[in-house]
Amino acid sequence: MTALLQVEGVGKRFGEFAAISDVTLDLRGGETLGLIGPNGAGKTTLFNMITGFLKPDAGSLRFDGAAIDRLAPAQRVARGLVRSFQKPMLFPALALRENIAMAARQHAGRGLSWWGGARATRAANDEADRLLIEAGLQHRAEARVADLAYGEQRMADLLIALALRPRLLLLDEPTAGLAPDEARRLLAIIRRHDEGTSVMLITHEVEIAFAACDRIAVLNLGRLLCLDTPAAVQAHPAVREAYLGALAA
Ligand SMILES: Nc1ncnc2c1ncn2[C@@H]1O[C@H](COP(=O)(O)OP(=O)(O)O)[C@@H](O)[C@H]1O
Ligand SMILES: [Mg+2]
Incomplete structure (x- = not known):
């Protein structure tokens, strides 16, 4: 599988505060990639840079092999990079x-x-x-x-x-505030469409990511801790320490 989206050494500061530091990841064509991490980890900031609503201070973004750094959000949508609109x-x-x-x-x-x-x-x-x-x-x-x-x-x-x-559908906490049966229905729709559409799914609910995603990227304090299969992420020592400790306990 070739990468549909390539995030290469991306960083974003708000004043002195580094919200995203040197994040490199790829999203493969056809996959559902989870992006998880505690509140404030930088998930939405990364998402906003991918969709063009925020400009990175460092790094580059490629979609389907072409640089998209200079494209406005609407131009990215025209190429098939779509966020749920809200x-x-x-x-x-x-x-x-x-x-x-x-x-x-x-x-x-x-x-x-x-x-x-x-x-x-x-x-x-x-x-x-x-x-x-x-x-x-x-x-x-x-x-x-x-x-x-x-x-x-x-x-x-x-x-x-x-x-x-969309060729790539980006969803930021799509199940936030939903009742459990509503959340289940929404995730079922996403899964039914994930054959032709790649998905990046941000959630802080790890159960959702483990159930719905092919691979999971874990952010913590603006850095990528790991990017791997759900099983490997669950077993990853740094992830357990930073994020899943409460679950393991
Ligand atoms: N526009 C902004 N100005 C200043 N700080 C921001 C801004 N946006 C986000 N942050 C800070 O960056 C960090 C990451 O935020 P965010 O990307 O929203 O995290 P997440 O989506 O993982 O919860 C947080 O500490 C947040 O307060
Ligand atoms: Mg967020």
Whole structure:
């Protein structure tokens, strides 16, 4: 497997504070890579650099073999590097189906224009319906996103991201605040799509990472402790000491 994403010696400081120091990792095509670590480890900071919302002070990023350091977030999305959007990116006054269909049309290259033809509209609506059925949300298709419950909105974030057909889907704590059955359903959707889509899944819930990921990267104090299979990570002495000690006890 060749690397889809290569993070090479990346660092980020906030003033004197080094939030990320010299992190090198690769994400292989087709894999689900977990990114775990205690609160404040630098997970979101690394994620923001990969998606282009923060500029690294050091190092480089390559996606599908090409440097992406100079690309704006939207340009990275156009190459297939998609983060789940979270509420501000939804159109709250529009129906859930329309929100997902707009993302599907964006993928089809017609952007947000409404006049791309009846066929494109129908295809996008069909795609939205497929995703809604998969998520068990078809009964909410006509609901305004603003009227959705919190768990439904988090699922909507994911469906919109999937409608963009990402090559790499980046999810930052997608199950935060969800009830256990909602979290299970969301992870099942992610897994069902992980054949064609590589995934980077940030979570501080180690059980989720161990259950859902092919490999796991462990961050601690801004540094990469290890990157290995779930079993190897679980057995790693430095990881146990820094992070899993409480679990082992
Ligand atoms: N914009 C910022 N300015 C200053 N410090 C920040 C900023 N963003 C994050 N940090 C700090 O960097 C560290 C890593 O944060 P973060 O990447 O959010 O960690 P995680 O997502 O692993 O919980 C934390 O100590 C946090 O307080
Ligand atoms: Mg975070």
